Amino acid sequence: MFGRLREDINSVFDRDPAARNFLEVLTNYPGLHALLAHRLSHRLWGHNLKWLARTISTLARWLTGIEIHPGATIGRRFFIDHGMGVVIGETAEVGDDVTLYQGVTLGGTSWNKGKRHPTLGDGVIVGAGAKILGPFRVGAGAKIGSNAVITKEVPDGATVVGIPGKIVKRAEPDTEEAPTFDPERREAIRQKFGFDAYGVSQDMPDPVARSMQAMLDHMHAVDQRIERMCTTLRKLDTGYREGRLPELRDEDFAEILADVDSCCGPDPRAERRTERQDTRRDAGDED
Structure with a gap:
């Protein structure tokens, strides 16, 4: 248990340059508090203690502003930066090394039982205010720009922005260029297809x-x-x-x-x- 806690705290240092020391992260990071509460409530949920699991989840939401359903599956080294307003639904699945910013929703689009929420692959980054809605997969290493609304599957390594979400960068862009294109200009344009966790820049x-x-x-x-x-x-x-x-x-x-x-x-x-x-x-x- 303590090994997993140390791993979660180290993931904060890896992804937040504002983190200064172990005690500060342990006592002042609501994303970490919400994650620890979820690990406990998820275990209780698995043992069919659903009322107690939901109660712990509700208390954690009051304290942190982050709502994670006890039924959601969260991987290792999960990091929620700032965290206020994050909502993760019951059937959501989150891989390892995933980062969420404030205001993110992993929600559903149906009232039917069963799989209703998205699955995030390893290393996914979801920008502030983004909404990922539906039972589909966001590929490993994908980046979701802030305030994007995603309602369909995202391939591995892609960068998606806008409403509705559109892919502006893929993991392996076409390398075969027509001889009339200026390679330096094309590379400069590709650099503009970047990712901004807090807002789509004017250069994109x-x-x-x-x-x-x-x-x-x-x-x-x-x-x-x-x-x-x-x-x-x-x-x-x-x-x-x-x-x-x-x-x-x-x-x-x-x-x-x-x-x-x-x-x-x-x-x-x-x-x-x-x-x-x-x-x-x-x-x-x-x-």
Whole structure:
């Protein structure tokens, strides 16, 4: 028992730089108090002493502001930071090394008996105010941004933000990039798909803007590939004459590009697009 207590206290030191010493953590951390009370009530619940288990759980809620149902299964080195307003339902399952911030709800969406609450894999971090609702799994190492509402399964290692929750980062993003993409720019954008336990930062792109940018990347790659094909055809057949494509005017896309730039930063493709149009104009003049 004392070994498990020491392990729980050490997990606080690992994840909270404000923790200074053993006594302070033991006496002033409501998340630890709620966890210790839950371990006792969960054992009583397992021995069918359900009224006593619920009574201990209720007393712990009064003292800490954290409500953990005695039927919930909590893994090792579980840490609740700050803790006020955390609610964990009866059939919730929490893996090892999981971290929750204040205001988190592991709730259900049904009144039916049986599995109603989520399962959190090992190493999951759930930001302040997030709501995870339903009997599905949040994969190991996943991160849930603050105030997100999650109602469907989350893969391992993913970062999810928004209402409803959308995946903005995966554990193993695609590494095969089209040759026209700027690797440094793409890496900078990926860094913006980060995680903030207390609020979605202004630098984090909206998933819709991210989708729009992906489409623009794809269109740019297709455009360059067609240009290379036309160049090859001119070399093979001197009589081949390329038809002039309709010119794309920047003002037609100004509003969309402004929205993308506001989320993801300035787009260097605009300069490349202007250079490409100049090249086409020069080639037309020569013909």
